[in-house]
Amino acid sequence: MNSLLKVDKLSKNFGDLEVLKDINLEVTEGEVICIIGPSGSGKSTLLRCINQLEFQSGGNIYYKDKNICHKNHDLREYREEVGMVFQNFNLFPMKTVLSNIMLAPVLTKKKPKDVARKKALELLKKVGLSEKAHVMPSTLSGGQQQRVAIARALAMEPNVLLFDEPTSALDPELVGGVLEVLHNLANEGMTMILVTHEMKFAREVSDRVIFMADGYIVEEGKPEEIFTNPKNERTKTFLARIVGDDNI
Amino acid sequence: MDLSFLNVLFPMLLRGFKVTLAISIFGILIGFVLGCVSGYALQCKNTFAKVIANVYIWIVRSTPIIVQALYVYFVIPKITGIDLNSNTAGIIVIFLNSGAFIAEIVRGALEGIDPGQKEAGLSLGLTPFQTLLHVIVPPAFRSMLPALFNQFIISVKDTAILSIIVVNEITKQIQNYAALSFNTIQAYTAGAVFYMIIISVLIIIQKQVERRIKG
Numbered sequence: 001m002n003s004l005l006k007v008d009k010l011s012k013n014f015g016d017l018e019v020l021k022d023i024n025l026e027v028t029e030g031e032v033i034c035i036i037g038p039s040g041s042g043k044s045t046l047l048r049c050i051n052q053l054e055f056q057s058g059g060n061i062y063y064k065d066k067n068i069c070h071k072n073h074d075l076r077e078y079r080e081e082v083g084m085v086f087q088n089f090n091l092f093p094m095k096t097v098l099s100n101i102m103l104a105p106v107l108t109k110k111k112p113k114d115v116a117r118k119k120a121l122e123l124l125k126k127v128g129l130s131e132k133a134h135v136m137p138s139t140l141s142g143g144q145q146q147r148v149a150i151a152r153a154l155a156m157e158p159n160v161l162l163f164d165e166p167t168s169a170l171d172p173e174l175v176g177g178v179l180e181v182l183h184n185l186a187n188e189g190m191t192m193i194l195v196t197h198e199m200k201f202a203r204e205v206s207d208r209v210i211f212m213a214d215g216y217i218v219e220e221g222k223p224e225e226i227f228t229n230p231k232n233e234r235t236k237t238f239l240a241r242i243v244g245d246d247n248i
Numbered sequence: 249m250d251l252s253f254l255n256v257l258f259p260m261l262l263r264g265f266k267v268t269l270a271i272s273i274f275g276i277l278i279g280f281v282l283g284c285v286s287g288y289a290l291q292c293k294n295t296f297a298k299v300i301a302n303v304y305i306w307i308v309r310s311t312p313i314i315v316q317a318l319y320v321y322f323v324i325p326k327i328t329g330i331d332l333n334s335n336t337a338g339i340i341v342i343f344l345n346s347g348a349f350i351a352e353i354v355r356g357a358l359e360g361i362d363p364g365q366k367e368a369g370l371s372l373g374l375t376p377f378q379t380l381l382h383v384i385v386p387p388a389f390r391s392m393l394p395a396l397f398n399q400f401i402i403s404v405k406d407t408a409i410l411s412i413i414v415v416n417e418i419t420k421q422i423q424n425y426a427a428l429s430f431n432t433i434q435a436y437t438a439g440a441v442f443y444m445i446i447i448s449v450l451i452i453i454q455k456q457v458e459r460r461i462k463g
Contacts, residue, residue: 053367080373090368094386102371103382149368156373 003062004029004051004191005082005160010059012045018047020023023059027160030189034142034202034223037212038238043195046212047162050193051084080108081159089145091137091152091165099125100151109156116155124149127181144175147181161185163194192245199242205228211235215219253434257425261442264421268446271331271417272336272404275342279403280396282347287354301351308348314409317341321413338410338417346403353399357386357392390461401447408443418442 005027014021019041027033035043035107046130048054048242050061052068053073068078090098101120105111111119124130127147129140137145146166153161166182167175186192186205192207202209202223208228211219211234219232289301308316321337324330332340361384369379411420422439426432 051371053371076373078373079371084367084371086364086368086371088362088364090362090364092365092368092383092386094390107378107382108373108375152372248405 003027004027004064006062007046008060008062009049010046010049010061011057012042012049012054013057019215020056021051023217025210027191027193029159029191031184031208032206033193033208033210034194034206034237035193035212036197036199036202037218039074039088040190041212041217042165043212044222047084047164047193047195051079051162055086062128073238076108080156081158082160082162083153083156084162084164085146085149085153085166087168088135089142089149091149092146096134096136097129097140097148100137100148104152105155120151120155123154124148126154126184128177129152141174142170143177146170146178147194150178150181150185160191160193163192163196165195165197167198168194197242198225199205199239213238253429253431256429257422257435257438259417260425261438262422263291264416264418265442265446266336267415268404268407268417271338271342271407271410272413273326275407276346276400276403278339279346280344280350282343283350284354286347286351287358290351290355291358294419304346305351308345313341313345313406314412316345317409317413320344334410334413334415337413338407338415341410342403342406346399346407349399350396351404353392353395354388356395357388360391361388393458393461397450397457401450402451404446405443 003026005025007023007025010020010023011018023046025033025046035047036044037043045054052061057070062065062068063078065083066074067073074118092099092103095103098117098120101123102113102116105116105119108115121130121133122139124133127150129144129147129151132144132148134142137148140148146169150166165181167178170178175198179198182192182194182201185203194202194206204223206223208220210217211226211230211232213234219226219235220228226235227239230239272431280391280401286301286304289297290305292298309367311319317337320341321334322333325332366379370376370382372383407417408419410417411423414420418439422435426435432449
């Protein structure tokens with residue numbers, strides 16, 4: 001399998017604080033990777049570096065063998081192919097659901113409005129929100145907003161989707177709908193990197209689980225290995241606490 | 249009550265109104281553009297632009313508008329050799345003054361937008377300019393409307409100060425009438441009522457615009 005995305009010796013400091021240390025990661029096409037770990041371990045920062053919303057302090061990131069950290073690299077084009085879904089959805093509050101989804105394809109890919117519209121409606125159907133096309137985001141529940149945000153990211157037809165704790169801001173009863181959409185995407189072969197606290201989901205859906213702590217990738221492997229037979233003490237402690245809560 | 253004094257005063261007020269209106273419109277329009285540019289500069293990463301905007305705003309905020317009017321009308325022509333008629337000087341005073349206050353309104357509105365909005369725009373492949381225009385500006389504009397209209401109203405009333413540099417706007421006309429007729433009570437009362445009518449119209453427009461934008 002070809003490596004689609006490669007993170008090479010990545011580090012990130014915020015002032016004196018080292019948030020990421022020597023991160024190495026390869027993602028192949030169609031792979032679903034879940035990043036787990038305690039708060040403050042650098043999971044979200046890693047994802048934000050991959051999307052270049054934060055710039056690394058050291059190391060490089062390669063997408064399709066091109067170094068996207070190089071200052072001449074066109075980040076805009078890269079972001080068209082590597083989309084991101086945020087914890088707080090970040091929908092555009094003054095645009096309808098449909099306009100939220102259509103905005104980027106029309107502006108960046110110069111898609112005719114009717115084509116973009118048709119695609120947007122298809123995507124809304126896919127995330128189970130066909131009837132919400134013309135409402136404003138503020139009238140939707142958190143779970144519905146997140147599904148719109150996913151549809152909006154999908155409208156760009158990305159090769160890779162990054163999810164930064166997509167269910168963390170949701171009421172527990174709304175998590176299911178979002179996870180179902182993510183589940184379907186994984187089954188369709190979308191390459192995904194998810195930062196998540198949903199251990200059951202990580203176990204069922206991911207091809208690989210990465211455990212991060214203190215800015216390092218402490219352990220990675222197939223979900224069965226990580227969840228049933230973690231090697232590292234940190235992973236063991238973390239999972240013991242979570243399993244206690246979650247009963248996976 | 250004898251309203252016959254209006255036969256003389258009202259045409260004068262109308263003449264003044266035309267001048268007030270023209271100076272207000274040009275002054276506020278240019279001031280709005282200047283304010284948007286300076287407000288953006290205040291919160292951007294370019295240090296040079298930031299310093300320029302800060303100095304401009306500091307000068308305007310730390311001097312009374314009456315001093316600014318006298319300076320533009322009497323000093324600038326002496327320094328530059330460019331002859332300014334009083335109406336042009338009036339427009340310059342209003343746009344320089346309103347621009348500085350609008351800049352602070354714009355800065356506040358831009359800074360009030362959740363940074364996640366910008367990130368969402370960029371992560372969708374929009375350019376920084378497209379993100380600003382399509383993602384940041386619409387909600388920022390909505391949030392600054394009340395303060396913006398407030399500044400428009402202040403600027404319209406500030407035109408009264410221009411009477412000191414012989415701009416024949418409403419207040420100047422009232423003063424002229426009072427000086428000619430000695431009817432100070434009628435002159436200044438009619439003048440005040442006239443301003444109240446103009447500002448009331450502005451307030452009605454503000455309510456309409458805000459209602460429409462809120463949807």
